[in-house]
Amino acid sequence: MKKIVMLCCTFLLMGKAIAQEIPLVSNISSRNNITLNGKWSYIVDPLENGYYDYRLMPFKNNGFFENKKFNTTDLTEYNFATSATMDIPSDWNSKDERLFFYEGTVWFQKDFNYKKDSKTKGILHFGAVNYDAKVYVNGKLAGTHVGGYTPFNFDVTDLLVDGNNFVVVKVDNKRHKDNVPTVNMDWWNYGGITRDVTLAQVPNTYVEDYLVQLDKKEKGKISGWIKLNSETANQSISVSIPELKIKKSITTDAKGMAYFEIKANPVLWTPEKPKLYDVTISKADENITDQIGFRTIETKGKEILLNGKKVFLRGISIHEEAPFRSGRAWSEDDAITLLNWAKELGCNYVRLAHYPHNENMVRQAEKMGIMIWSEVPVYWTISWTNPDTYANAERQLHDMIYRDKNRCGIVIWSIANETPHSDERDVFLSKLAKYARTQDNTRLISMAMEVTKSPNNVNTLHDNMNEFVDIVSFNQYLGWYRGTNESCKDMQWVIPYNKPVIISEFGGEALQGLHGDKKERWNEEYQEELYIQNTQMFNRIEGLAGVSPWILVDFRSPRRQLPNIQDFFNRKGLISDQGIKKKAFYVMKDWYAQKEQEYK
Structure with missing residues (x-):
């Protein structure tokens, strides 16, 4: 955070006009908008030559953000006009094969027309940019934003001109230890302008935000x-x-x-x-x-009550991975495809992991009658004692709640996933949970806890965060990361809290189309047996109020390298990356049909 402030100050000293990141304009799609989606020119810049000179000092002039016209009389080593173009929204990893593994800086540029009006403001809105964005309008810094999964906007009124304008965005997706998420994660670090870009023309005095809901x-x-x-x-x-x-x-x-x-x-x-x-x-x-x-959504003892009626959350976890193609999902069509698969599975609930998903996904789920778990990327080994890391996490939590507070489909805010126990972690997460309640006290708070091995086939869940959450949720991988499928038959679970329980993850990997003995890993029969044994075990867990298996669709991950099986995909999906259902899909579908009958 301090780095951003220093950068802005540098440009102020250089006399650059700077716009401001302003509070999010709620429901941006309902405003008078110019879409900036479409073809953007881009320049790959691994050494950040467009930003730093050869002494690693930020340029006082020149630099790609100036958009200086290419002229052979000058020493100019870039040219947006003749550079390649990329469809935006998208990610560069799937759009340019040279950038499949790339983490670093890419510059994007687009021209657009604008008609100025003294009675209106121009608000430049980004659905998300992963991860560090610096935005320039007509050669002037509009502002910066850190965080890859939440929206942000700038008041660029004073930077706009009548007629032709241009916007340049420096996007840097390098991972850093103190970021949220940190360097270690199990999904693809898709870089780029990954969600819609719009320029809203609103009155000088406009409705910034609103809340409409049942009185609690x-x-x-x-x-x-x-x-x-x-x-x-x-x-x-x-x-x-x-x-x-x-x-x-x-x-x-x-x-x-x-x-x-x-x-x-x-x-x-x-x-x-x-x-x-x-x-x-x-x-x-x-x-x-x-x-x-x-x-209404609330808990009573070990029950979750929707509108006062006990409900079982028949769920599935989902990454923001595009169906039928590798890459970041963002469109309404992507959302409809993924959610229709969830409905076919029998779901009334989805866990949108491990970060806030795009607004199309949230709105479509709500329309289709699917409850939502929405999460911030406080994932694994965050820098618990770094104040800037906490501020980053809190800002992302704020922006997630801010954008979606009017979406009744969201019933759970999740503040973390699989975080190792420590005093520092407890301080960080308890503070985050308390902050979430100040922002919205009408929904339930949870987090995906971690279960470690216990003796004598008895698992007793213990997590100091139990007092700060409404639902006790935990991930467990019997049959995959611990034990065998047969282990499920004798495993007992003790959850010593008078709160509802959700199994937020379970599962195992299978390459779709690979068949074999049900005791041999990686084939569909092994995954099928894992689901059979796990679901039978779930029937013995007291207070179980929902499950969200890991995961709906196979997704890209650099951690998953096994040749001819994973090939940089996490294969725990019930559906392949090409949309073909695996045998375990039907085990889960049948179990959900039974649960639906039990709760009628």
Whole structure:
């Protein structure tokens, strides 16, 4: 974080005009937008020659961000106009075979037209850039952002001109020990501008953010608030839900906030009937539309209650991996394909691991009646005692909650995955859990804990984080990383907490199409037997309220190198990377069908 501040100061001293990263503009897709998706020119820059001189000092001028026109009378060693182009959103690893394993800097550039209007602002919005982004508009630094899976935006009004403009983005996806996630992870570090890029033209005073939900304390009431981007009082704003015959006029206070409470009796959102209501927020010069559902989620002892009714979370874990092709998933079509597979499996819930997924995925799941576990990449061995690492994690948690707080499909915020026990880790995660509750006290908090070996086939879960979570979730890999499939028959589980239990991961690898003896690893029969034995074991776990096997689809991972089997894929998917279902898929499907009948 300090590095970013120092960088901005450097450019200020050079007299560069700098825009500001501003609070996220909620529901960006509903604004008056110019899409900047499409072809972008790109330059691969492993030594960061476009940013540093040969003494490793940032350039005071020149540099790729200046977008200087190529001229043979000058010594210019780059030219965006003749460089290769790449479709954005995407990742460079799957778009350019030279960059398959590449981690470093790539520069992206795009021209666009813009009509200035003194009554509006220009907000440049990125769905995500992995990992460190520096954004320039018309040669001036607009701002920087760190974090590969959350959205960010800049007010670039003063940098825009009438007519032709250009934006340049320096993207650096190098891993660092103090980052979130850290250097060690089990998924592909896809680099690039991986989600939608838009330029929103909004009124000078605009609706920055809003919350519309069932009142937590009082039934039969919808409550919430609307926030302007400035502390502007006496602004009249309307909240409309036509299907509920609601149209409420409210007025902002001196801080630009307007609060409302409305008596209502909406049909509650459920997986069986995922009811969403058209909601409009408007003022004289602005109209924002959304679809919002209403439901309650809570725990009671070892039960999870959706709208007051006990529910079993029939889930699957999902990485943001594109179906049928290797690369980062981002589009609505990608989301629909993955979620339809989850529905076919019998799921009413998905664990979106190990980072906030794109907004298309969240919105489509909600429409399809699928509950969501959403997670931040506090994964494995984070730098627990580094204040900047904590600040990074908290910022990503904030941005995840901020973007999706109106999405009723999300029922669980997860703050970590498989973190090794230590006092430092407990301080870090407890602080993160407490922060999450300050941002949203209407959803459940969990984390994927880790189970270690126990004697005499009795596993007793112990984690000091139990007091900070609503659901006790843990990963276990009987039959793969410990024991054999036969071990499941005698294994007992003791969870000494009066809270619901979720098996957040289990599974084993199989190459689709490879067949053999069920006692030999890597084939479909072994994976099938693993699922048979594990699901039978789950029936003996007291308080089990859900499972999310690892994982829906095979995904790229540099840790998975076994030739002719893995070939840089984690093969734990129930479906191959080419969309072919493995035998274990049907074991899980049958077990979920039984669970669905039990909970009717």
